[in-house]
Each structure stands twice: as C-alpha cells, then as structure tokens.
Amino acid sequence: MKTAATKTKVLTANRLTDGIAVWLGANGEWTTSLKEAFLARHDDAVAAIESAGQQALDDNRVVDVNVIEVEETEAGPRPFRLRERIRSDGPTIDYAPAFTAGVSHAA
Amino acid sequence: MYRYDEFDHAFVAARVNQFRDQVERRLSGEISEDAFKPLRLMNGVYLQLHAYMLRVAVPYGTLNSRQMRKLAHIARTYDRGYGHFTTRQNIQYNWPKLSDMPEILEELAEVEMHAIQTSGNCIRNVTADHFAGAAADEVADPRPYAEILRQWSSVHPEFSFLPRKFKIAVTAAERDRAAIQTHDIGLQLKKNDKGELGFAVWIGGGQGRTPILAKKVRDFLPEADLLSYVTAIMRVYNLHGRRDNKYKARIKILVHETGVEKLTTEIEAEWAHLKDGELKLPEADIAAINAYFEPPKLGDRAEGWGELAAWKRSDPGFADWVGRNVAPHQHPDYGMVTISLKPIGGIPGDATAEQMDAVARLAEDYSHDEIRVTHEQNLVLPHVALADLEPLYRALLVEGLATANAGLITDIIACPGLDYCALANARSIPVAQEISNRFGDPARQAEIGDLKIKISGCINACGHHHVGHIGILGVEKKGAELYQISLGGSADENASIGQITGRGFGPDQITDAIETIVDTYLTERISSEETFIACYRRIGAEPFKAALYASEAEAA
Amino acid sequence: MTVIWTQDGIVENDPWAQPGSDSGSKLLPLAEALEHARDNAAFGVVLQPADDVRALAPILDRVAIIALTFPAFSDGRAFSQAMLLRERLGYQGEMRAVGTVLLDQVPLMLRTGFDSFEVAHAPTIKRLAEKRLPGIDLHYQPAADETHAGPGYSWRRTAMLNG
Known part of the structure; x- marks a missing residue:
C-alpha cells in the first residue's frame, strides 16, 4: 500500500518579525533557503507540514503560510509558479546596486 | 511649506506610540495576524513577497532637503539602500523589519513625516499637482487645502473603516497634472466671477478592475465649505457604499449604481445639515495655512x-x-x-x-x-x-539623474509588479526596462515625442495602465505572464480610459508589440506636431489593431 | 465570556442582556421597536448597519438604549449611524457597540458617541478594565464626544481628560 501519488510540496511562509520568506526544513526549523526545505512527496507528509504550518502560525512565529508545489531538479526544488520562484530567488531585476553587489540572481 | 506646530508634533508622537503598542502586542502574540493586519495597513505596513513594505506619506508630494536626507538615512539604515517613489507621491521601502517599524516612524516624526493612512480602507494621502506653488498656469496654490484635508482626515473617527480606500487629489490649473478625474474625490481650485476661491468637485473616479472617470457634482464650492462638503460625501459613501464585494466597494460603483443625480441629491441633503456647523472654515484659518505656503522670495536673475x-x-x-x-x-x-x-x-x-x-x-x-x-x-x-x-x-x-526624457516614451510609470508585490500576477519592471532600452536613443525618443506608457502588474492598476496613452496590464494565464495592451487612455483634463486592443502578448513579444504601435503612429501621423494621443483620437484603434494582429488576419 | 464595559469600568448585572445570552435579549430590532413604542415601558433597540437610524426619530425619547452592530471590524457603518444619532437626532441615552469590538476601535467609538461596549476578547477586556485605551488625545476634527477647542485651527480638538 502506498499513499496516492502527489506532486512534491513544500511549506513556505514569512517570518513574523522581519517578514523574510522562509521554508520549513527537514529538521522542523524554518530556513531562508528553499534548497533546505523538507520535500513532502505523499499525502501524509503534506498533512504533516500543513499541521506544522498551522502550529507555527498559532505560535506567532510566521505569517502567510502556504503549501506550494515544486519540481525536483538537480539544482534543487523549483516551484511551478513564477511568484514562488521569485519569492525564493529574489527580485529578477538588479534592484539595489550597493546592497546586491556580488549577489547573483536567478531569473 | 507647512511646518508642524506643537499640536502636530504631539499628535504624530502619540500615533507612533500607538503603533508601537500595536506592534508589541503582535510580536508578543496578544493579537493574531487577522487582528493586526488592519492596524498595520492603517499605518502603511504591508507584507510583500520577500519582506514587509513600509509606505511613507509625502503629503501632496512636497518635501524639503532635511526630509529627503531622512528618507536616505532610513533607506541606508533599515533597508537595502534605496526606496521607490510611487504613483501617489509616496515612497516605499521594500525590506524593513516589523520590529524596526516603530523606530523608523520615530525617525520620520523628527522631520515632520509619517506613514499615517498610506493604506487601509480610509482616506489616503492627499495628492496635488506636483508643480503647485510654482506653475505659471495655476489660479492659486492648491496645497494649503490639501494640508487642511490632511489634518482633518488624520485618524478620523467616523471614516477610518470605509467600504474601501479613498483617494483625494487637488489641482489649481486648467491643465490637470494631478489626475483628479481618476480619484474618489477630485478638487479643482478655481475663481468665480467675483474673484472668490472655491472648488469644482468631482466624485467617483477610480481605476482598478472597473475604471471610471469622475463626475462633476459641483461647479463651484466656496472654499469655506470644503470640509463640510467632503464630510457629506464621505458620510453618504460610508453608509451606502457596497460592502458585499470588495471589487464593487469604491465610491465610483456607488455613483454608477445610484446615478450621479440621485447621489448628488443625497450628498446635498446631508450637506444642508452640516454646512453652517463647526466644520465651516474661518477665513483666518485658511489664511494662516496659506501663509505657510508663501512662495520663496525669488530675486530677479535675468x-x-x-x-x-x-x-x-x-x-x-x-x-x-x-x-x-x-x-x-x-x-x-x-x-x-x-x-x-x-x-x-x-x-x-x-x-x-x-x-x-x-x-x-x-x-x-x-x-x-x-x-x-x-x-x-x-x-x-x-x-x-x-x-x-x-x-x-x-x-x-x-548622479545619473539627468536623463532628458520627461514626458517621452521612456518616462514610463510602472508598479513594483511581481518582483515585489504580493498582489501582482506578472512583472512590470522588466517590461519597463526592455521598452526603455529599445527606445533609449535620444533622437528616436525625440522623434516620437510626447507618449505616456503606464504598466501595472495586476488589475489593481497601481501603474495607472487604464490612463496610459499606451497601457500595459500584466496577467497570469496558464501559469505564464501575459501582457494586455490598451490604447488611448489619458489622465489629464481630457481624461479617457484606454481600450484593450485584443489578445495579450508574452514577455518576449510585448516590446515588439509596443514598437509596432509606435511605428504605426509614426506612419499615420499628419506631422510631427500631431502627438500620439491626438493621432489615436483622430484615427481610432483599428490601424493599430491591424498592425498588431496582421499575421493572424493573414492566417485567417 | 462577554462583558459590558463603559468608561466607569465593567458593568455588573447589565439590564440589557446581550442577544444570545441565557437571559435572552431585551433589545428589539428596528421594526419591532417602532411597533413596541405604542406601549409605555422603556425599551432598547438593536440596529443593523443597513438600518436607517432616522426612522427612530419619532420615538427616540422613549428609547433607553440603542445598540449599533459591527458585524466585522471592517464594517464601519455604525460610526456614521452613531454620529447621526448623537449630532443630528440629539439622542442622549446609552449607545452600545455590539458585534466585533476591537480594542483599537474603542477610542474611535467613544469619539463618535458610543458609551458602552460589548466585548468578548480576553486581552481586550483586560486592557479596558485597566483603562489602558490605545487612543490619541489630540484630534483633527470635531466629533460627538465632549472636547476642548484645540489650539490653532477651528477643526482641532483636544480630549477632556477625566481626573
């Protein structure tokens, strides 16, 4: 018996204190890197991250909690939606020359 | 310009403390995000894709150098070294921490600035002609009235939970540089036959999902009646504006559904009770506020x-x-x-x-x-x-600030779009950048002449696409970005809403499509004297559509 | 638990039990109130946001309490209803905010003429009981509360501070 096949999902949110985009990691901590996100590959795992998200919301650690779909690639998980790719990689434009010097962007 | 007196300083300080208390209650978990959201919005704090965003009010677009230096300091200290000036004459910071907000607001208060009512379903920052107080063609400086409205609307007990946001713009010239016809209330300062100052009052303009131009409800409202009349409009709207559907909640829909005559009758009936009451503006108060806006003593420099x-x-x-x-x-x-x-x-x-x-x-x-x-x-x-x-x-x-393109094709309005905004469906900035690069040659821009391109990344229309000579609206279709073009919009005294040309264009086609439109204009215009918008109004959309969708027509 | 709060503190044994409570509501909807006004006993009314408060004008001197409803924090119609009752119709009796009553709205409600509040949120009740209202004592506009004329301009007011 296996649970129904689903697209791989990850849990994302924004941290309450500074609003920075975060993803739920395998160790249960929130991480600022999508690469370190826990990949939920079946329904039980999705239910588990949803429940973790609700708990974090109730605990006022994060806001705007969402489960999103990703494609597993060699470079790491890649969200299907452009919106989520931009949340993960940052603005697609060279937006703050002084701040971003030396930081590369994924388009 | 206006300077805070003791009352203003004490008020803004109290507002900062009030918000500090609200932030503390949120961070401690005493209130939930649902309860906090309206409180933070009322003070200009949004949650965007990457971080919080703080929108700081620049009332009627007027700043002094001390204030500008403070804005720079905030960008450096609490953000990533830059800010974004908006279509409502405000400035937005894209990366501040929630926990830093009270401190930022305290810094702003030092230079007589705030973020009060830069979001939320309340009366927003009052905007004005950016040339006010200097323009050769104005009747008088409209900013004193904007300042009176700013004060009166600040933490208004009756009008802080309106059906939807509410925007007021003021101008004082026939040539409308404040886009008053796209505002919930547009005020045009003018003189009557006796030389007295008053306002033509327009209501019910707005963009968003249903763009509608404002209707004139009064040709001349004496200046003393400004606050009582605006109160009458607000009260009728607060009681009767739709609350069942946020896309139908702006006053423009109330005007449209009620009919401007009937609504005007209701407003006038309400105003009859208010006009001789405590909101009537004494001449001395108008004069005192006006005194702050005395033009600088400009010596002859022949x-x-x-x-x-x-x-x-x-x-x-x-x-x-x-x-x-x-x-x-x-x-x-x-x-x-x-x-x-x-x-x-x-x-x-x-x-x-x-x-x-x-x-x-x-x-x-x-x-x-x-x-x-x-x-x-x-x-x-x-x-x-x-x-x-x-x-x-x-x-x-x-400083890289001498680009000679005011009013030209590369002087593009664009909202932050999907690069930052949680509401956006598509990116705006990269589209603006590509168009700017395509038409960047000064000679080419000069040949094209006056042309306003306005880009929004979603239907909320912060990029004013409905009133662009060429408007671009980004949408999401089957997970991809798609850009709809509209033509013939205008936000000046001859305001008009642009008409959609037809099917949209992908990110890799949109700049070519704009070029096709521009080339069509250059071919069709009578002479270089005929601007894009004049040409469009003469020949209509068909020649542009034919050029844009030529290949489809051939295939059919 | 829901409590009734006024600026004098939490009200024990409030005679106008709130709708849905064990003792049943004594507050009448608008239509019933207009009907009931033929009797002589004092009565209370609960209005919904779409009700026209001006309908109460003929019977207002018989009304002991008017409750105005906030179905959600975002529905601010009762602020204007309150202003009309106090300023236009001259209503002097108790005016109660019921429904979603948030701490941060209470100062605005006080300004528009409310004087009692039905509150359910525990931290809010605590703050109110401690009289720690998150309001601002300086106002840029007249409203229905008693204030001093503010300094500077005709539209300004300052709060009457009690004690």
Whole structure:
C-alpha cells in the first residue's frame, strides 16, 4: 500500500518579525533557503507540514503560510509558479546596486 | 511649506506610540495576524513577497532637503539602500523589519513625516499637482487645502473603516497634472466671477478592475465649505457604499449604481445639515495655512536668459534636457526642473540613498530647499533660476539623474509588479526596462515625442495602465505572464480610459508589440506636431489593431 | 465570556442582556421597536448597519438604549449611524457597540458617541478594565464626544481628560 501519488510540496511562509520568506526544513526549523526545505512527496507528509504550518502560525512565529508545489531538479526544488520562484530567488531585476553587489540572481 | 506646530508634533508622537503598542502586542502574540493586519495597513505596513513594505506619506508630494536626507538615512539604515517613489507621491521601502517599524516612524516624526493612512480602507494621502506653488498656469496654490484635508482626515473617527480606500487629489490649473478625474474625490481650485476661491468637485473616479472617470457634482464650492462638503460625501459613501464585494466597494460603483443625480441629491441633503456647523472654515484659518505656503522670495536673475542660450548652443545634451525637463515658472527668470527617475533601462521610481542625498543638496543649493514627488514617479526642483540650470545639470549628470526624457516614451510609470508585490500576477519592471532600452536613443525618443506608457502588474492598476496613452496590464494565464495592451487612455483634463486592443502578448513579444504601435503612429501621423494621443483620437484603434494582429488576419 | 464595559469600568448585572445570552435579549430590532413604542415601558433597540437610524426619530425619547452592530471590524457603518444619532437626532441615552469590538476601535467609538461596549476578547477586556485605551488625545476634527477647542485651527480638538 502506498499513499496516492502527489506532486512534491513544500511549506513556505514569512517570518513574523522581519517578514523574510522562509521554508520549513527537514529538521522542523524554518530556513531562508528553499534548497533546505523538507520535500513532502505523499499525502501524509503534506498533512504533516500543513499541521506544522498551522502550529507555527498559532505560535506567532510566521505569517502567510502556504503549501506550494515544486519540481525536483538537480539544482534543487523549483516551484511551478513564477511568484514562488521569485519569492525564493529574489527580485529578477538588479534592484539595489550597493546592497546586491556580488549577489547573483536567478531569473 | 507647512511646518508642524506643537499640536502636530504631539499628535504624530502619540500615533507612533500607538503603533508601537500595536506592534508589541503582535510580536508578543496578544493579537493574531487577522487582528493586526488592519492596524498595520492603517499605518502603511504591508507584507510583500520577500519582506514587509513600509509606505511613507509625502503629503501632496512636497518635501524639503532635511526630509529627503531622512528618507536616505532610513533607506541606508533599515533597508537595502534605496526606496521607490510611487504613483501617489509616496515612497516605499521594500525590506524593513516589523520590529524596526516603530523606530523608523520615530525617525520620520523628527522631520515632520509619517506613514499615517498610506493604506487601509480610509482616506489616503492627499495628492496635488506636483508643480503647485510654482506653475505659471495655476489660479492659486492648491496645497494649503490639501494640508487642511490632511489634518482633518488624520485618524478620523467616523471614516477610518470605509467600504474601501479613498483617494483625494487637488489641482489649481486648467491643465490637470494631478489626475483628479481618476480619484474618489477630485478638487479643482478655481475663481468665480467675483474673484472668490472655491472648488469644482468631482466624485467617483477610480481605476482598478472597473475604471471610471469622475463626475462633476459641483461647479463651484466656496472654499469655506470644503470640509463640510467632503464630510457629506464621505458620510453618504460610508453608509451606502457596497460592502458585499470588495471589487464593487469604491465610491465610483456607488455613483454608477445610484446615478450621479440621485447621489448628488443625497450628498446635498446631508450637506444642508452640516454646512453652517463647526466644520465651516474661518477665513483666518485658511489664511494662516496659506501663509505657510508663501512662495520663496525669488530675486530677479535675468542674466540666466543670455547664459542659457549660450550653454544650449555649446552642449546639445544640455539643450535636450532643458527642452524636456524644464517647465515655465511663475517667475520668468526661473524654471521648474523635473529630475527623471527613469534612467534608460532603469527601474521606474527607484532612487538610491546617495541619489536622495544628492537631490537634497541640490535642492538647498538651487531650489530654495523645496522638492516635489510627482505621480509619474519623478522628482521636481520647483524653483531653479535659469542661471543655475547648467551647474545643476552637471551635478545631476554625475548622479545619473539627468536623463532628458520627461514626458517621452521612456518616462514610463510602472508598479513594483511581481518582483515585489504580493498582489501582482506578472512583472512590470522588466517590461519597463526592455521598452526603455529599445527606445533609449535620444533622437528616436525625440522623434516620437510626447507618449505616456503606464504598466501595472495586476488589475489593481497601481501603474495607472487604464490612463496610459499606451497601457500595459500584466496577467497570469496558464501559469505564464501575459501582457494586455490598451490604447488611448489619458489622465489629464481630457481624461479617457484606454481600450484593450485584443489578445495579450508574452514577455518576449510585448516590446515588439509596443514598437509596432509606435511605428504605426509614426506612419499615420499628419506631422510631427500631431502627438500620439491626438493621432489615436483622430484615427481610432483599428490601424493599430491591424498592425498588431496582421499575421493572424493573414492566417485567417 | 462577554462583558459590558463603559468608561466607569465593567458593568455588573447589565439590564440589557446581550442577544444570545441565557437571559435572552431585551433589545428589539428596528421594526419591532417602532411597533413596541405604542406601549409605555422603556425599551432598547438593536440596529443593523443597513438600518436607517432616522426612522427612530419619532420615538427616540422613549428609547433607553440603542445598540449599533459591527458585524466585522471592517464594517464601519455604525460610526456614521452613531454620529447621526448623537449630532443630528440629539439622542442622549446609552449607545452600545455590539458585534466585533476591537480594542483599537474603542477610542474611535467613544469619539463618535458610543458609551458602552460589548466585548468578548480576553486581552481586550483586560486592557479596558485597566483603562489602558490605545487612543490619541489630540484630534483633527470635531466629533460627538465632549472636547476642548484645540489650539490653532477651528477643526482641532483636544480630549477632556477625566481626573
């Protein structure tokens, strides 16, 4: 018996204190890197991250909690939606020359 | 410009403390996000894709150098070294922490600034003609009335939970640079036959999902009745505006569904009870607020005329810049200088902290300490002697702020779009950048002439696409970005809503499509005197559609 | 638990039990109130946001309490209803905010003429009981509360501070 096949999902949110985009990691901590996100590959795992998200919301650690779909690639998980790719990689434009010097962007 | 008195200082300080208390309750978990959201929005704090965003009010777009330096300081200290000037004459910071907000607001209060009502379903920052107080064509300075409205609307107990946001704009010239017909209330300051000041009152303009131009409900409202009449409008709207559907909640829908005559009757009936009450403005108060806006003492600088001519002959770049970015001032020896925040290929409306500091310094040196923010996302130095234009231009060149494109095809309005905004469906900035690069050649821009392109990344229309000569609306279709084009919009005294051309274009096609439209205009225009919008109004949409969708027509 | 709060503190044994409570509501909807006004006993009314408060004008001197409803924090119609009752109709009796009553709205409600509040949120009750209202004592506009004329301009007011 296996649970129904689903697209791989990850849990994302924004941290309450500074609003920075975060993803739920395998160790249960929130991480600022999508690469370190826990990949939920079946329904039980999705239910588990949803429940973790609700708990974090109730605990006022994060806001705007969402489960999103990703494609597993060699470079790491890649969200299907452009919106989520931009949340993960940052603005697609060279937006703050002084701040971003030396930081590369994924388009 | 207006200066805070003790009352204003104490009020803003109290508001900062109130917000500090709200933030503390949120961070401690005493209140949930659902309860906090309306509180943070009422003070300009959004949650965007990457972080919180803080929108700081620049009332009627007027700043002094001290305030601009503070904006630069905040960008450096609490953000990533830059800010974004918006279509409502405000500035947005894209990366501040929630926990830093009270401190930022405290810093702003030091220079008589705040973020009060820059979001939320309340009366928003009151905007005005960015050339107010300097323009050769104005009847009087409209900003004193904007200031009176700003004060009256601040933490208004009755009108803080309206059906939807509420925007008021004020102008005082026949030539409308404040887009009053796209506002919930538009006020045009004018004089009657007796030479008394009053307002033509327009209501029910708005963009968003259902763009509607405002209707005139009063041709002349005496200035003393400003607050009582606006209160009557607000009360009728607060009681009767729709609350069942947020897309139908703006006053424009109430006007549309009720009918302007019936609604005007209701407003007038409400006003009859209010007009002789405590909201009537005493002449002395109007005069006292007006006194703050006395124009600076501008000495004659007639030497500028000769110098200007010589400089223009010797430097074509300077001549272009003067031609595009300097407008006539009330004083013939002076000009109003538009500082373009639209460098070729740049991000419309963004300025770095260094640029803000530079503008502050130049305002002190050359513009009697005054700066304006325009709804077209540029800055203005309103009082520059013609004799100072050349050194000012040199200084702006060094800062990357001397782009000679005011009103041209690369002077594009664009919202932050999907690169930042949680509401967006598509990106706006990269589209603006590509168009800017495509048409960046100065000679080509000059040949095309006046042309306003406005880009929004979603139907909320912060990028004013409905009133762009060419409007671009980003949508999401099957997970991909798609851009719809509309033509023939305008936000001036001859306001109009643009018409959609047809199917949209992908990100890799949209710039070509814009080029097709521009080429069609260049072919169709009678002469270079006929602007894009004049040409469009003469020939209509068909020639443009035929050119845009030519290949489809052939295939069919 | 829901409590009734006024600026004098939490009200024990409030005679106008709130709708849905064990003792049943004594507050009448608008239509019933207009009907009931033919009797002589004092009565209370609960209005919904779409009700026209001006309908109460003929019977207002018989009304002991008017409750105005906030179905959600975002529905601010009752602020205007309150202003009309106090300023236009001259209603002097008790005016109660019921429904979603948030701490941060209470100062605005006080300004528009409310004087009692039905509150359910525990931290809010605590703050109110401690009289720690998150309001601002300086106002840029007249409203229905008693204030001093503010300094500077005709539209300004300052709060009457009690004690």
